[in-house]
Amino acid sequence: MNKFMNYITDEKNFKIVVPMIAVFSAFLVGTIIMLVTGENPLEAFKAILRAITGMNLDKIGTDKFFNSRMFGEFITTMLPITLTGLSVAFAFRTGLFNIGAEGQLMMGAMAATVVSILVKAPVFIHLPLVILASILAGALWGLIPGYLKAKFNMHEVVVTIMLNYTALYTSNLVLKALPGSDSVKTVKSQVTGTLRSEFLSDLTNGSRLHWGFVLVIIAVFAFWYIIEKTTFGYELRAVGFNKEGARYAGMKVNLNIMYSMAIAGAFAGLAGAMISVGTFDYGRVIAASEGYGFDGIAVALLGGNTAIGTIFGGALFGGLKASQPLMQSNGVPLEIAKIISSLMVLFVAMKFGIQEILKRQRLLAAKKEAK
């Protein structure tokens, strides 16, 4: 058996191999869909490459070949998605399915906007207040389904979905009520209350890259530390593995469920700040959810609910999202990016199936060799 087959069918490597197969299969099916519907997959792939690396293959040899702004925009797009990924992954570790990252993000974005517009303080007080507000708002919004789950055994999936819609209208209501808002956006945030940076923007040829990336790195580290290095994280994981077992071992299961949802909400709330005081410097009244929460689900699943995995997943989905406008200008409907990302979730969901196929391949190969 050749080395490649041996590697991918080895159970030890499934953690990396299975997501890779899922990603590959999703791109494959996406390509087939494009071919069948008469679109050019090459244009889609060129758009993705350009979005992630800033390299435009159509302009090889000219000074327009590389544009660092694309790369800056890619990182900017990746930041909130990585954080909602952490949010979903954190809840997953406790055996909870947080479909509510979207709503928690909206509440975080709203709180950050409110504090950045209304509070007047020097930057070293103002900015931490803005960030704290987003984290708290997200945590509180996450605590609601956590509390209802712990207290009434209500399924967090239905509750968080309802809270997503509630958050949409609540945040729109509040943003519109701020002084100077019109029906689509608020006034500009005060400079002391945003993450935006002329320096980072200049560095990347005028992209919207902001200081939020520092906070995301801290968040990834915090996720890893809480889950892997603290007793609290151990308890959360224990509840995720076996709720009754954890209860029997004397752990406060219900309390842990509430903490877990609140922390998951905190990550998503911070993601909201990335958008409202990072990418933009004003609050936006939006008509419908933008799918960050669902991207987070995909990111968490692809990343195997680990901190490192979430970074890779965040990069992949950030790239797909950032490539959408480029696809449109290349003449490919941008929804193909959404189709590919949803196919990734579908293929990750099939992980047991993929594992079984791999195991069968290994058995077959072993039999052949025995002959």
Added chain:
Amino acid sequence: MFTIDTLFSMLSLTLIYATPILIASLGGLLSERSGVVNIALEGLMMIGGFAGATATVLLQDVFPVAVTPWVGVFIGMFFGALISVIHAYVSINLKADQVISGTAINLLAGGLTIYFAQIIFNQQRTETFRNGFVKTNIPFLREIPILGPIFFTNIYYTVFIGLALVVAVWYVVYKTPFGMRLRATGENPQAVASMGVSVLKMRYYGVILSGAFAGMAGAIMVLTQDTQYTGVSIHGTGFIALAALIFGKWNPWGVLGASTFFAFSQVFAIYANNFEWAQSFPLEVFKALPYVLTIIALIIFSNKSVGPKAAGEIYDVGKR
């Protein structure tokens, strides 16, 4: 000004709004009774709504005016059922987490419908259809006091389909051998298997039926409440249907009550301007109302989990 006529028209509209919620929820009931959680109702409704609207646009010159939307509903049903096969295969054969698989279908539906709208109509939505369903007054029956103005005035025929399906689903689930097997599969699949009934088959029936129901619900929703399919045409109705299923305790009559309740809260948001006390509230309050009410209703009524015991559980042949 609030009059008795306003109340009657609010109640007829409630029936109209309840229909898609009700039908999708009945679909969810069939799926969950077989042991498969179907969180994909929202996405399947999108598929049905898009397919129904597209068919209605493309066929409006082929079929007579009165027939076109019915063809749309049928095609919506077909595509809902077709896409639900993915959920069935992934969650039954490949033993995937049913909630994740359903989420994937929801995401896929959002992308696919708009992608195909781009391909077929060159825009982010379907074209406007000329012949959606038309409200009718039913002769004689509309003369009945109270019931007449609510049920038989300015009403769509689809409302009666929804009500008929409640009876049909109740009869099938509680009074037929098929229904008994379906319920047993959701409660104790191992026992069903030991009786020589295929758990796999029962679950496929449940999921595909739920796909057909959700597809029908989506098509009816778009063809009665909209003039075209857009990315926000379904706006969470599939999820509300899911909540109606829990609120209605997995029982067709309960589901009917819950759907009507949620529909009324939506209709109330539309009529809020007619009430003096409600005018001082911003519009967003009423838009959020159905979702907040859903949570409150779930708190009050779902104290004990009464759903099918094996719903969401992967079928393990070896388990006893």
